Amino acid sequence: MSFFEHIDALRGHLFRSAIAIVTIAVIIFLNKKFVFDTLLFGPKKQDFVTYRWMCMLSEKLHMPDLCVHVPDFKVISTTLAGQFMAHITISFMVGLLLAIPYLFWEIWRFVAPALHEKERKAARGVVGYASLLFLIGAAFGYYFITPFSIAFLADYNVSTEVTVMPTLDEYVDFVTSMVLMTGLAFELPMVMFFLGRIGIVSSTMLRKQRRYAIVAVLFLSAIITPSVDMFTQTLVAVPLYGLYELSIIVVARVEKRKKIEEEEFYNS
Numbered sequence: 428m429s430f431f432e433h434i435d436a437l438r439g440h441l442f443r444s445a446i447a448i449v450t451i452a453v454i455i456f457l458n459k460k461f462v463f464d465t466l467l468f469g470p471k472k473q474d475f476v477t478y479r480w481m482c483m484l485s486e487k488l489h490m491p492d493l494c495v496h497v498p499d500f501k502v503i504s505t506t507l508a509g510q511f512m513a514h515i516t517i518s519f520m521v522g523l524l525l526a527i528p529y530l531f532w533e534i535w536r537f538v539a540p541a542l543h544e545k546e547r548k549a550a551r552g553v554v555g556y557a558s559l560l561f562l563i564g565a566a567f568g569y570y571f572i573t574p575f576s577i578a579f580l581a582d583y584n585v586s587t588e589v590t591v592m593p594t595l596d597e598y599v600d601f602v603t604s605m606v607l608m609t610g611l612a613f614e615l616p617m618v619m620f621f622l623g624r625i626g627i628v629s630s631t632m633l634r635k636q637r638r639y640a641i642v643a644v645l646f647l648s649a650i651i652t653p654s655v656d657m658f659t660q661t662l663v664a665v666p667l668y669g670l671y672e673l674s675i676i677v678v679a680r681v682e683k684r685k686k687i688e689e690e691e692f693y694n695s
Contacts, residue, residue, distance in 0.1 A: 440533040447529045452522030459514060467517060467602060470574040471581070473497055477574045497578040504595045513595045520603040524565060524610070528558035557617045564613025567666060568606040575663075576605065612667075616674045623678035630679035633671070644668045 455462055469475050478495050485493035504510050531554045539547055581591050593601075622628045633640075648664035 437537060440537045444526070444530050444533050447526045448519070448522045450522075451525050452518045455521045456514065456518040462517060462521065463514075466521075467599065468502070470569070470577050470602065471497060471500070471502075471598075473499075475574055477570050478578075495575065495578050496582075497574070498582050498591070500581050500591045500593070502595050502598050503592050509595055513599050516596075517599050517603065520599075520607070524603075524607065527561050527610070528554070531557050531561075553617065553620075557614060560613045560617060561610045565606050565610035567613070568609025569602075571662060572609055573602055573605045577601075613670060615670045616677045619674035620677050620681060623681040624685070628678060630675050630682060633675045633678060637671075640671045641668060644671070 470477070473496065475497075478497065482494040485491055504513070506512075535554045584591070619628060619633075623630075644664050644667045645660075647667060648660045
C-alpha cells in the first residue's frame with residue numbers, strides 16, 4: 428500500500444471509532460440523572476460504596492481511623508452555560524472511556540496487516556488484555572483513588588475563612604482525569620510487553636530495579652492518598668506494585684518466546 432492508501436485506511440478506522448464514541452456519548456447524554464447524581468457525584472456522598480466498605484472494615488478490625496468521612500460541600504456553576512457544557516463534556520468522556528476496548532480493536536485492525544504471521548501470533552489476545560487492564564484501572568481509579576482524594580481535599584483547609592466550593596467544570600475534570608489516568612497507568616504490562624518484544628527492556632533489568640520501583644510506588648500512593656493511615660496507602664500501593672511484578676512476568680514470557688523463535692529459525 429502507498430502512503431495515501433495507508434492514510435485512507437486509517438481514516439476509516441478513525442471514523443468508525445468516532446462513531447462508537449459519539450453513539451455511547453449520546454446514550455450517556457440522555458441519562459443525565461444517573462450520570463450526574465449517581466455516577467459523577469457518587470464519590471462526594473457519604474453513602475458511596477467505598478466509604479461504606481471502609482467503615483464496615485473499620486468496625487470489624489476495630490480501627491476507627493479506616494472509616495473515611497467526606498465533608499459535605501456544594502459544587503457550583505459560575506457561568507450561564509456551565510451546566511450544559513459540563514453535560515456535554517461528561518457525556519463525551521464517559522463515551523470515550525466505554526469505547527476504549529473498541530478503539531484498541533480498531534488500532535489492532537490497522538496495525539495487524541503490517542505484521543508477520545509470527546508477530547501476529549505473539550500478539551494474539553493483546554486487544555483483550557489491554558481492554559481488561561484499562562477497565563480494571565478505570566474501576567480502581569473511580570472506586571478507590573477518586574473517593575479517597577475527594578475526602579482528603581474537601582476536608583483540607585488552611586483557614587476557617589475558606590469554604591470548599593469547587594466549580595462544576597473543575598469537579599468534572601478532576602473525576603474524569605483520575606479515572607482516565609489510572610486506566611492508562613494500568614496499561615504498564617502491555618507497554619512492557621512491546622518494549623520487551625523490541626528488546627528495550629529485559630526481565631533481568633526490571634528485577635534489578637525492584638527497590639526503586641517499590642520506593643516510586645510508595646511515593647505515588649502517598650500522593651494519591653495523602654493520609655496518615657498506612658492501611659489506606661497500602662490499598663493503593665499493592666495494586667500498583669502488582670502491575671510492576673506482572674510486567675516482569677510478561678517480559679520474561681516474551682523473552683522465552685523470542686528464544687524459541689530464534690531456535691526454530693536457526694534449525695530451519
